[in-house]
Amino acid sequence: MKTFTVAAIALCCVTGSSATLINLVNQCPYGVTAFARSGSSATNSYNLGASGGYQQLDVGSSFPAGLIFASTTGSENNAQATQLEITAGANGRDTYDISLVNAYNLPAAIQPIDIVNDSPNGHECGTPSCTITDLQSFCQSPNQYGGTFCTNTDGPGNVATSGTEAFKSACPDAYSYSKDDDTSTWGCNTGTNYNFIFCP
Numbered sequence: 211m212k213t214f215t216v217a218a219i220a221l222c223c224v225t226g227s228s229a230t231l232i233n234l235v236n237q238c239p240y241g242v243t244a245f246a247r248s249g250s251s252a253t254n255s256y257n258l259g260a261s262g263g264y265q266q267l268d269v270g271s272s273f274p275a276g277l278i279f280a281s282t283t284g285s286e287n288n289a290q291a292t293q294l295e296i297t298a299g300a301n302g303r304d305t306y307d308i309s310l311v312n313a314y315n316l317p318a319a320i321q322p323i324d325i326v327n328d329s330p331n332g333h334e335c336g337t338p339s340c341t342i343t344d345l346q347s348f349c350q351s352p353n354q355y356g357g358t359f360c361t362n363t364d365g366p367g368n369v370a371t372s373g374t375e376a377f378k379s380a381c382p383d384a385y386s387y388s389k390d391d392d393t394s395t396w397g398c399n400t401g402t403n404y405n406f407i408f409c410p
Contacts, residue, residue, distance in 0.1 A: 229271050230298040231403040233323075234278070236263035238409035242280040242316065245288070249275040253286060258408070271400075272299035280316055280408050282358060290359040291315045292340065294406050305397045306404070308338050308384040310377045311366060315359035317341035319410035326401035335398040339410050340381035348380060362386070 234244045236258035246267060247253040256265040258280070269276065276298065279291035289312045296306040306320050319339035328335050342348050342360075349360035352373040364371040365387050370378070378386035385394040 230269050230273060230304070230400070231324075232267040232269055232273075232276075232278070232296070233403070233405045234258060234265040234267065235405050235407045236280070236409065237261065237407060238316070240282060242282055242408055243284045244278065244280040244406075244408070245286055246276070246278045248273050248277075255286070269298060273297065274300070278406050280318075282316070289313060290356060290361070292318045294318055294320055296320070296404065299400050302400050303397055304400050304402060305395060306338075307394050307396055308340050308381070309394075310340065310362055310381060310384045310386055311388055311390075313356075313359045313361045313365075314340070314342055314345070314377065314381075317409050319405075319407045320396070321405040321407060321410075322398045322402050323405055324403040326399045328399050328402075333396045335402065336396055338383035338394075338396055340384045341410070342380050348376070350376070353377075 234256060236242050239260055241260050242258050244256045244258055245253050274297050276296040278294040279288050281291060292314050293309040295309055298304045308318055319337055321337045322335045325335050330336055345360055346355055349355035352363045354361040354363060362377055364373040367387055368389050370387055374387040
């Protein structure tokens with residue numbers, strides 16, 4: 211498992227409160243705008259500076275259908291972005307994943323920290339990550355290259371295709387189509403905190 215370093219944040223195992231903290235960390239050599247929302251609530255945005263830009267979100271004891279993504283252009287269109295998803299506080303469990311069902315635009319990882327009554331073991335409190343280095347070369351038909359992103363044309367479908375398999379091969383930790391649950395869903399006990407890292 212790859213370890214991502216963020217200064218002054220403990221990495222393992224404590225008995226914590228049920229509230230969840232999410233640290234948005236930009237390790238890209240350029241600034242990004244991060245966006246966050248829960249369910250149908252309003253989307254909040256955060257400007258994260260290059261090489262260490264940081265914002266902590268206190269999402270309380272429940273954060274259903276949480277969605278976080280980032281853009282180099284300021285676009286709020288998550289259909290053109292690597293999506294980091296989390297549901298925190300559901301019956302004592304958090305579930306989280308990286309989704310490329312819509313598109314890929316930035317490298318990303320989700321790292322559990324301050325882990326509550328558990329330890330990393332595979333998909334249990336593990337750290338999924340996804341990096342595609344040469345996006346234009348990677349993004350071949352049927353997928354569509356958009357300059358700063360690659361659209362996963364078949365991602366919203368219910369079956370794997372040659373297009374979704376290209377994403378899965380590049381990022382085996384991430385969702386490549388909508389039913390890609392078995393290898394793409396991660397979980398940890400509620401009360402754990404998380405680093406959501408761009409350019410890990």
